[in-house]
Amino acid sequence: MVKDPVCGMDVDPKRAEYKLTYQGQEYYFCSKACMEEFSRDPKRYLSGGHHEGHVHHSSDLKRRLIASLILTIPIFFTSDVAEDLGISLGIHQGIIGLISASLLFLYGGYPFLRGAVSELKERSPGMMLLVSIGISASFFYSLYSFLSGGSKAFYLELALLIDIMLIGHFIEAKVISAATSSMDLLVRLLPYGAHLISDGSYRDVPVRELKPGDIVLVKPGERVPADGVIIEGVSSFDESILTGESAPVVRGKGGSVIAGSINLEGAVKIEVKRTGEDSYLGQVERLIKEIRSSRSRFKEIADKAAFFLTIFVIASGAITLAYWSLNGHSLGFAIERAVSVVVVACPHALGLAIPIVIQRTAMLSSSRGILLKSREALERAKDVKVIVFDKTGTLTEGKFRVKRVEALNGFDELEVLKLAASLDYLSSHPVARAIVRKAEEEGIKLVDVREFRSIPGVGVEGIVEGRRVSITAGSDILESGSTAVQIIVDGALAGIVELEDDPKEGVERAIEELKGMGYEVHMLTGDRRAVASKLSERLGIDSYHAEVKPHEKVDIIREMQEKGLAVAMVGDGINDAPALLQADVGIAIGAGTDIAIESADVILVRSDIRDVVYFFKLAKSSYRKMLENVLWAIGYNSLTIPLAAGALAGLVVIGPAMGALIMSMSDIIVVLNAISLNVK
Known part of the structure; x- marks a missing residue:
């Protein structure tokens, strides 16, 4: 096994899919994202100055x-x-001390000397x-003292x-490795091989050879190889x-499965839809890499x-x-x-203050x-300050059922x-699906639609059996x-379909918690005012x-933003996409449409919806941790620099070794914090 130079994960060279050669040396990577990251700036990951990547692996x-x-x-x-x-050697002390100190300086101090050169090159x-x-x-100084015949030497201090x-660096590397191991585990969830069904027979192929449209068999106990x-x-x-869903989920014909999940019971055949970077796991990996490599305003301030x-x-x-x-x-x-x-005043703790919190936050959020x-x-x-929710599919199940159909005008x-069902068959809206289901339950045969x-935000229209039919929301009749x-139908009101949609489980509790945290909660919906009013009152929403x-x-x-309020929008549909982009923070429900997610x-x-509460708690907690770390790092330096300089030389003296110990402890405190x- 070898180490991925970017994330430090173990990689089997014989099975590694991603590798490249740099300056005559071959490097292996756990993922395409790591390989691309390395190729952009190899020196960064091979120099001693790179601490965020922790190139000085714990073994070295x-x-x-x-x-x-x-x-x-x-x-x-x-x-x-x-x-x-009374336990000194007594003979050749100067020579033995010089030789030992020289070896220690060159070998033990090499990572720091090499890192210093790298920092100077990078300015x-x-x-x-x-x-x-x-x-x-x-x-x-000790060498000068020895050559000039002096007795003062700093060999022990060195x-x-x-x-x-x-x-300190070894402990730090171990702690950070533990902090990020759960997140890095995501990129290793895919199996190496898959059982491809081709021409009625099975053959095992590497997962990387799968493509959309392939049919694969997944046996009990195996991981799903692709979305x-x-x-x-x-x-x-x-x-x-x-x-983060602890309970197993049951999937049957037509059900979607995610690459990396474990098939617990029966054998299933799966049609591959997405592979590699397009898969859910690939998107998670890409987002984590982007978060790790991106720079925040807070981090830039800390770096400066x-x-x-x-x-x-x-x-x-x-x-x-x-x-x-x-x-x-x-x-x-x-x-x-x-x-x-x-x-004693090394700003290492300040440099660690932000990145380690970000890594911990990314790990917690992805695991949820x-x-x-x-x-x-x-x-x-x-x-x-304000959280705005869409209604259908966000606060409610989005699984409408037809309550009644009222025919009008003959x-x-x-x-x-x-x-209605024939026209709605071409729509993916939850209301449309409910009407189609009702027609199927009644045994109604649907007909073709033209000019759909x-x-x-308005509805659908088309030509059904030679008549122009439109379905719109917002009826004031009910x-x-x-x-x-x-x-x-042809400009005349033919009927009204009344539907019901229940709130999602845990919504009331989530709204209550958000309000308890000091947020204003609003709802935006294209549905009728009576519907919005009833749901708003039931959930305790501030306004709608x-x-x-x-x-x-x-x-x-x-x-709202023009009033100086920072706004978060939570939605799932195509009609929510513009609002998600406009909001300061756009939050998409994962089961929603691709355009909303993008x-x-x-x-x-x-x-x-309870994950909205978790996200905002996490955002506040991570910011508090960043602030605590930065204040600790600055306060620590403000206190220790005067002491190290000898401001209290008659009372307290901090030597180089004690300074190193204090500095290392400061780093560890930042990481542990x-x-x-x-x-929770």
Whole structure:
């Protein structure tokens, strides 16, 4: 097994689908996204300065740490501390100390020295440069002291500084790996092979060779190799790792299945619909990669702060060196203070403050079946004051059932139902599907339709049996709270179909929680005012707008924004797409239309309205964690720089080794604080 240089995952070279050669070396990748990310900037992932990717894998850090600890032993026995304890070597102390320190400096300090060179080349000085200055100053002053016959050496300080920095990086790499392992697991959910059915026989092929239209067999206990539709068989599927839905879901003929889900019971035949990057799993992988690589405004501010802090620290170190040198102290004491300043004030914690929270947030959201299409959506969500919901399919089940059919102006009920169902057969609207189902239950035979046209937010029309038929919403004839559509034949009102649609499970509780969190909750619907009023009162919604067209939804949201309110829109239909784009945060129900999903910033795969509550809790919690981390990193530096410079030299002195320990602990605190992020 080898490591993916981008995400650090184990990859089998013999089975790896993605690989490329760079500077004569072959690299293997877990996914196309990682390979493309690497190809854009290989040096970033092969240099020591890349911390977000953690190229210094824990195995390499472990080897260097063990070697450094071994080299520290002879350094300790040649130090003043050992001499004071009466356990020093007593002979050739200078030579043994110099040789051990040189090996330690070159091998244990190599990641930091290489990282410093990388940071200078990229003109982004940071932690690696500061650590390199610290260990270089300690080593070269000690070398100068040895060559000039002096007795002052920083060999032990150098050793402890490198040891502690390596320990800190090793722990950090392990913690971050644990924080992101659940998210990285998504890209490994697909099986390697699939049972392709071709010409009446089965043959096993690699999953990457599947294409839309292929028929595959999935046996009990196997993972589904591609997104598709069941054409034969019934089984239950475990989709928990993909959607967060813990209970198995039963799928039969015509049911959709997701690549990576586990077939628990029966054998099924599936027609492949989407593969690779077009599949659900591929989209999740792509979105996660985009979130990882994208930069937020908050992160840019943190990076700028870290850059200027680095410059400030170097200047502070130089000033500290000059101050103590010019005030009667030895050069060794002055260098020790300067090195302490440089080491203790490394802005590494500030650099980690944002990315590690973002990674934890992406992992939590994806495990819940919430896909964030951009990091900016998470940032904007924290400012949202108003949440606007579509009604049908969002707050309600969208599974209408016909309550009654009323014929008017001499038309027969069955005739009205026949004309309406024939026209609605060509529509995908939930109301249309309910009318078609009712006609099928009544045994009505549908007829062909010509010149069919669908008008979003209005209705449908066409020529049925030589008559122009249109179906529109918003009838004022019914005063009940039920949904109703009117059927017009050749300009005359032929009848009314009244339908019912129940609220989704958990909607009332979700609305109550959102209001408890301080949000205003509104509803926009193209349905009749009586229907909207009844549902709004039942759910406790603050206000509603009924009988609105798609462009009017946009206007309503824009009016709210002009009042200075940040607005989130939750919807699922074609008529919601413009409003989703206009809103500060667009949230699409995963079971909705493709165009609604493409228009949204956030996708709720489970179509569970309670996930809206979870998303906003997560947005607020992640922002709070980012703020805590940044404030900790800044406050830590503000406190430790004066102490390291010797402001309280008579009471407290922070040496280079102690500075490294404090700095490493600061990093670990930031990481642990980030991974403690959780939402109930």
